[in-house]
Amino acid sequence: MIRFIIASVFIVAGIFVFAAAAFGVFKFKYILNRMHVAAKCDSMGALLILVGCMILGGFSFMTVKFLLVLLVLWLTSPVAAHLIVKAEITTQNEEESDEYEVIGK
Amino acid sequence: MNNTNQNNTQKSGVHPKKPWDIFADWVNGEEPEDKMEKSEQYAVPQETHELHENISAQTVLHSESEHESHEKGHFLLKEYLTKFYKMYFGLSLIVGCVVVGILIYAVCTLPGYGLAENPTNNEVAQKYLEEGLEDTGAVNSVAGMILDYRAFDTFGESTVLFVAVAAVIMLMKRSMNKKNEARERLVAHEITIDKKDPNLVLKYSAVVLVPLTILFGIYVVLNGHISPGGGFSGGAIIGAGLMLYALAFGHDKISKVIHYRSFTMITGCALLTYAGCKAYSFYTGANHIGGGIPKGVPGAILSGGFILPLNICVGIIVALTMYGFYSLFSKGDL
DSSP states (O other), rough: OOOHHHHHHHHEEEEEHHHHHHHHHHHHSSHHHHHHHHHHHHHHHHHHHHHHHHHHHHHSHHHHHHHHHHHHHHHHHHHHHHHHHHHHHHHOOGGGGGGGGOOOO | OOOHHHHHHHHHOOOOOHHHHHHHHHHOOOOOTTTHHHHHHTOTTHHHHHHHHHHHHHTOOOOOOOHHHHHHHHHHHHHHHHHHHHHHHHHHHHHHHHHHHHHHHHHHTTTOOTTTTSTTTTTHHHHHHHHHHHHOOOSHHHHHHHITHHHHHHHHHHHHHHHHHHHHHHHHHOSTTTTHHHHHHHHHHHHHHHHOOOHHHHHHHHHHHHHHHHHHHHHHHHHHTTTSSOHHHHHHHHHHHHHHHHHHHHHHHTTSSOOHHHHHHHHHHHHHHHHHHHHHHHHHTTTTTTOOOOOTTSSSOOTTTTTHHHHHHHHHHHHHHHHHHHHHHHHSSO
């Protein structure tokens, strides 16, 4: 019972982080701000939800699989966000540059 | 239908062209002649026609229009669009109601959900589930279904992929004479980009991810008959790994292994192996000879008769097709 409560707290926290990410993606206008929100919250939300699942399932072979999923997500998702942002920075239009928060290229 | 249209145009004399001709002209890039008449239907003043001419002139970059008339035309375009949208709203409501009515009528005539006499409730699904393990020797009954009972269907799917990649090669591949020159130019371009921006994040992550991805894909292909997976999913994973390698380290490195010759050879051989295996089992099965292929112990890696080699063939075709599409569309060569 206690384990269920702890796991549900983790999973609800993860869902909250993902909801904040979805809200931020629609709230912000500029792509770098949006990518910032999406990339950060992806890593955090995945961690929280997977830790919640690990606690819920107990220690077994599935825990190792969850750890592998977490490893793959943490390896791929930041790299993908980095490449998207890099593509935006290298191809951005000079005329639209009044709402930047990044300096230089 | 066409006949009545023709009669109408002849009677009214407004549309000298058939609708099909206007459409063909529009496809070929010409402005339709009767745009003025259409705009008159919406009771828009004569200046709209000039506006149309302005817009069309600007779209073909003649830039003959004056700035003043353009602003005036912009206002008129707004008026025109508001009128159009009012009509659009009513029409979309009518069309939507008609479509919804047709769909509801169609749903009313469907047979009830879960009735025993429905055509989906036949003995085939039950036979596959109950006797599949015995017949095919595959623990994963999906693999037993698509690669044993319905292997001919899967052969068609693999052929579709092969034909698709052949068509893309025909359309996109650079000609043989210009090949070396274009290739050298591309390699030089890649090297300059690489010196300017080595993209170390992608390279270091690819060093970890590419071997793991390809290894996992091979695992999924080889375990297709004893766990969820199979040739299509495993081949897609291997193809993704190959694409990631090409993205991170450039086409030049991967094309030392997968070039046009080896690509066509491997894909063709995989498809021919599939065809040969299934031809053998179809021939022996249809003539009640009994193929003599051992089924093996269910659950072992060497079980299920021809399912394992067929999975490997399908995996090779899918992986190379995915990589081939990526390479042909990004580089224009394999």
